[in-house]
Amino acid sequence: MAFTMSKKKTTIQLRVNYHQVDQMGIVHHAQYAYFLEQARIDWLHQQGVSYATLEQKGIFLPLTEISIEYKRPLRFEDNFFVHTSIDTFEPYYVAFSYHIENEEKTIITTAHTRLVFVDGKTMRAMKCPKFLQDKFTF
Amino acid sequence: MAFTMSKKKTTIQLRVNYHQVDQMGIVHHAQYAYFLEQARIDWLHQQGVSYATLEQKGIFLPLTEISIEYKRPLRFEDNFFVHTSIDTFEPYYVAFSYHIENEEKTIITTAHTRLVFVDGKTMRAMKCPKFLQDKFTF
Amino acid sequence: MAFTMSKKKTTIQLRVNYHQVDQMGIVHHAQYAYFLEQARIDWLHQQGVSYATLEQKGIFLPLTEISIEYKRPLRFEDNFFVHTSIDTFEPYYVAFSYHIENEEKTIITTAHTRLVFVDGKTMRAMKCPKFLQDKFTF
Amino acid sequence: MAFTMSKKKTTIQLRVNYHQVDQMGIVHHAQYAYFLEQARIDWLHQQGVSYATLEQKGIFLPLTEISIEYKRPLRFEDNFFVHTSIDTFEPYYVAFSYHIENEEKTIITTAHTRLVFVDGKTMRAMKCPKFLQDKFTF
Numbered sequence: 001m002a003f004t005m006s007k008k009k010t011t012i013q014l015r016v017n018y019h020q021v022d023q024m025g026i027v028h029h030a031q032y033a034y035f036l037e038q039a040r041i042d043w044l045h046q047q048g049v050s051y052a053t054l055e056q057k058g059i060f061l062p063l064t065e066i067s068i069e070y071k072r073p074l075r076f077e078d079n080f081f082v083h084t085s086i087d088t089f090e091p092y093y094v095a096f097s098y099h100i101e102n103e104e105k106t107i108i109t110t111a112h113t114r115l116v117f118v119d120g121k122t123m124r125a126m127k128c129p130k131f132l133q134d135k136f137t138f
Numbered sequence: 139m140a141f142t143m144s145k146k147k148t149t150i151q152l153r154v155n156y157h158q159v160d161q162m163g164i165v166h167h168a169q170y171a172y173f174l175e176q177a178r179i180d181w182l183h184q185q186g187v188s189y190a191t192l193e194q195k196g197i198f199l200p201l202t203e204i205s206i207e208y209k210r211p212l213r214f215e216d217n218f219f220v221h222t223s224i225d226t227f228e229p230y231y232v233a234f235s236y237h238i239e240n241e242e243k244t245i246i247t248t249a250h251t252r253l254v255f256v257d258g259k260t261m262r263a264m265k266c267p268k269f270l271q272d273k274f275t276f
Numbered sequence: 277m278a279f280t281m282s283k284k285k286t287t288i289q290l291r292v293n294y295h296q297v298d299q300m301g302i303v304h305h306a307q308y309a310y311f312l313e314q315a316r317i318d319w320l321h322q323q324g325v326s327y328a329t330l331e332q333k334g335i336f337l338p339l340t341e342i343s344i345e346y347k348r349p350l351r352f353e354d355n356f357f358v359h360t361s362i363d364t365f366e367p368y369y370v371a372f373s374y375h376i377e378n379e380e381k382t383i384i385t386t387a388h389t390r391l392v393f394v395d396g397k398t399m400r401a402m403k404c405p406k407f408l409q410d411k412f413t414f
Numbered sequence: 415m416a417f418t419m420s421k422k423k424t425t426i427q428l429r430v431n432y433h434q435v436d437q438m439g440i441v442h443h444a445q446y447a448y449f450l451e452q453a454r455i456d457w458l459h460q461q462g463v464s465y466a467t468l469e470q471k472g473i474f475l476p477l478t479e480i481s482i483e484y485k486r487p488l489r490f491e492d493n494f495f496v497h498t499s500i501d502t503f504e505p506y507y508v509a510f511s512y513h514i515e516n517e518e519k520t521i522i523t524t525a526h527t528r529l530v531f532v533d534g535k536t537m538r539a540m541k542c543p544k545f546l547q548d549k550f551t552f
Contacts, residue, residue: 018317018327019310019444021437023193023490024258028433029201030175033168034295041294051294052353055161063167067205073261076437077328120162123211156455156465157306157448159299161352166295172433179432189432190491214299215466299469300534305477306447313444331437339443343481349537396438399487 009085010043016078026073033066036098036111039082043096047135058120059129064093065114072108079103089136091127092116147223148181154216164211171204174236174249177220181234185273196258197267202231203252210246217241227274229265230254285361286319292354302349309342312374312387315358319372323411334396335405340369341390348384355379365412367403368392423499424457430492440487447480450512450525453496457510461549472534473543478507479528486522493517503550505541506530 014035022028041051054061074080080102087095093116100109119126128136152173160166179189192199212218218240225233231254238247257264266274290311298304317327330337350356356378363371369392376385395402404412428449436442455465468475488494494516501509507530514523533540542550 017310017314019313019436019442022433023435023437023439024198024200025437026200029204030168030171030433033171034293037168037295038293050353052351055352060162062162062164062208062211064208065206066167068203070200070202073200075328076331077326155448155452157298157304157451160295161297161299161301163299168295172431175433176431188491190489193490213466214469215464300474300476302476305480306444306451309444309447336438338438338440338484338487340484341482342443344479346476346478349476 008047009083010039010046011081011083012039012042013079013081014038016074016076016080018076021076024073026075027078029068029070032068032070032100032109032111035082035100036066036068036084036096036113039084039098040096040113040115043084043086044135049132049135054132055120059132060118060120060123061094061115062118063113064116065095066111067113068109068111070109072102072106074100074102074108080108086136087112089128092125094128094136146185147221148177148184149219149221150177150180151217151219152176154212154214154218156214159214162211164213165216167206167208170206170208170238170247170249173220173238174204174206174222174234174251177222177236178234178251178253181222181224182273187270187273192270193258197270198256198258198261199232199253200256201251202254203233204249205251206247206249208247210240210244212238212240212246218246224274225250227266230263232266232274284323285359286315286322287357287359288315288318289355289357290314292350292352292356294352297352300349302351303354305344305346308344308346308376308385308387311358311376312342312344312360312372312389315360315374316372316389316391319360319362320411325408325411330408331396335408336394336396336399337370337391338394339389340392341371342387343389344385344387346385348378348382350376350378350384356384362412363388365404368401370404370412422461423497424453424460425495425497426453426456427493427495428452430488430490430494432490435490438487440489441492443482443484446482446484446514446523446525449496449514450480450482450498450510450527453498453512454510454527454529457498457500458549463546463549468546469534473546474532474534474537475508475529476532477527478530479509480525481527482523482525484523486516486520488514488516488522494522500550501526503542506539508542508550 020031087097095114098111158169225235233252236249296307363373371390374387434445501511509528512525
């Protein structure tokens with residue numbers, strides 16, 4: 001359903017800070033992992049989930065896979081958009097995909113991440129708690 | 139040939155610094171991109187190539203793809219080893235693979251990166267310069 | 277004059293990202309240097325100066341001194357405000373002071389930085405160019 | 415006594431990594447906070463104190479003040495030395511001073527930090543525990 005789909009697709013706007021740029025004059029590739037993290041945590045907020053609160057409840061979501069394709073560079077003071085959507089949701093993990101666009105809607109980067117549900121006390125994988133499941137369903 | 143192969147496989151030893159750890163108490167996933175970068179630049183040094191000098195000559199090697207699988211966490215003050223080897227060498231790009239092990243030789247992370255040869259003046263892809271080619275051949 | 281003073285005092289609002297927090301559960305002290313940088317570059321923007329454009333013209337503003345006092349911690353997802361004002365403007369340098377407040381207007385951090393005008397070609401100190409001088413005067 | 419003094423003065427050698435350099439081609443000023451942290455934790459190790467173990471015992475040492483003077487820049491692949499010594503030791507806090515030199519023994523940076531002893535459970539200031547006190551005395 002269109003409405004549900006859009007609820008599960010979110011966008012944040014960011015601007016390149018000075019320290020994020022390397023001596024080639026482009027955003028250092030590692031910085032994108034931070035952009036994706038911020039986008040993912042915002043996605044959770046849009047579903048009514050505070051990641052801070054999740055961790056306080058002992059539910060951790062560490063990353064187990066990341067892949068990023070860099071198509072065009074970003075430079076200092078560039079504005080850009082990170083679009084986030086859910087890819088897969090399984091009892092033990094959730095996968096997101098992302099694409100980053102500049103102000104001209106040119107694709108800068110595409111990316112995927114996979115995260116597992118972990119019990120913060122034992123640091124072992126666990127099933128996604130019931131109250132969270134509907135947040136991740138399409 | 140064993141000798142050639144070992145010349146193309148390098149290892150660096152690192153230790154987790156305090157600021158690299160997040161509030162889950164494990165090394166933040168983005169930090170691994172820095173570990174791989176340091177390992178890759180060391181690999182080049184072992185072949186007699188200074189990446190600083192390459193850039194001064196206007197030969198840039200920006201990253202176009204990264205993928206990382208996180209199997210086990212690292213914690214503050216852990217010692218670990220980054221093993222680097224060349225995967226593919228083509229006229230326009232070079233790919234490396236990595237695995238990170240802890241002191242007990244347990245696999246922590248595996249990773250792949252792809253880099254393109256870029257002309258620093260035009261920021262356009264170019265063929266690997268002749269004098270560099272033999273550094274990347276197996 | 278009140279109007280001029282307020283023109284020279286700016287405020288940005290930020291929110292703590294996950295990766296900025298260390299294993300004590302508080303924002304790592306080094307992150308504040310990035311907050312101050314972003315606040316300072318925004319201050320310049322409010323005076324009509326793009327730091328990106330300055331660098332393209334060969335005018336660099338490297339930092340020569342920083343001092344920060346940490347009074348209270350910030351935690352993940354906290355909103356906070358960085359207030360920036362100009363302290364001193366001399367032919368060769370400019371100094372800013374900052375204070376960071378949380379949403380309850382409690383002081384989190386106070387800080388000072390000093391930056392010098394540098395010729396990007398020679399990397400030597402130079403006098404602040406004429407067209408910039410009025411941006412920094414009170 | 416000379417021996418004691420040298421025990422309380424330590425040096426680590428580091429090398430500038432690629433990601434630590436900004437688009438001016440010099441090490442970004444915030445990176446120095448990480449160099450000082452690594453030097454300080456090494457200083458503790460030289461006195462037989464593991465900071466990881468301290469935190470596990472619930473003894474935290476957050477930073478309350480930092481000041482850095484940048485005299486000369488560092489560039490990619492530069493080797494440098496961070497010299498650390500204890501400045502002041504009081505029941506509730508400890509202060510360190512640092513100077514960073516390049517390979518030619520030219521001063522790059524001088525710095526000071528102040529840290530407080532904090533009870534990890536309450537996150538409140540506390541007196542330095544007895545078993546630690548002699549580590550900090552001159």
